[in-house]
Amino acid sequence: MFPLPPHEVHIWRASLDVSPETSARLYATLSADERSRSARFRFQRDRQRFVAAHGVLRELLGDYLETRPDRISYAYNAFGKPELGPAFDGRLKFNLSHSTGLALIAFATDADVGVDLEYLRAQSDYADIAWYFFSAAEADQLSALPAPLYADAFLACWTKKEAYLKACGDGLAVPLDGFSVPLTTDPEHGPVDIHVASNNIVPARRWSLYTLQPAPGYIGALAIEGGGWCLSQRQWDMHQG
Secondary structure: OOOOOOOEEEEEEEEOOOOHHHHHHHHOOOOHHHHHHHHOOOOHHHHHHHHHHHHHHHHHHHHHHOOOHHHOOEEEOOOOOEEEOOOOOOOEEEEEEEEOOEEEEEEEEOOOEEEEEEEOOOOOOHHHHHHHHOOHHHHHHHHOOOHHHHHHHHHHHHHHHHHHHHHHOOHHHOOHHHOOOOOOOOHHHOOEEEOOOOOOOOOOEEEEEEEEOOOOOEEEEEEEEOOOOEEEEEEOOOOOO
């Protein structure tokens, strides 16, 4: 069992390149739907990493909820965001993101949470993506940066936006250029108001946004409603189950 105090958010990092024995153990905990989704991947490495990511999520949920991982059920909102099924206490919130060989999983109680992870690639079209998908304010701030800092700043912005959308559970219903996030975040300054552009009057909600660097070559972000959070970053061990 992992105790999760109300003021803490736990962020687990997990390598997805696991041993065959661990992969088989995790696969055995998946639902029929998750197994079907894993089978759709063309390449075996991608299938194995999907199995590892979703198996680790179930294993950790089992530890928090003190139940077997294969007994955990999910419910999904209209945009496909999973949450615990009605058989479980709805206070525990979670979110998963994975990129290449790494996963990030966040857990909190009584607060919507989202996490996003990206692998840093040598990509020349980041600026074009920013002008097309980001708000004008974000694109302007990025364009003022020295070239060597651009890629990291772009991904820091991208992951915070994605983490926020995942925390809200709105998915693609909100365009990326419909709101702005700060390029840099200072937890000491507390949560920020995020206004979503809409034809309706949408009250701003206060969110804490964090840039994460879980491993060399990766940039991640956490979005969680409210403020005063204590972040606890942890490492999942493939032998712990």
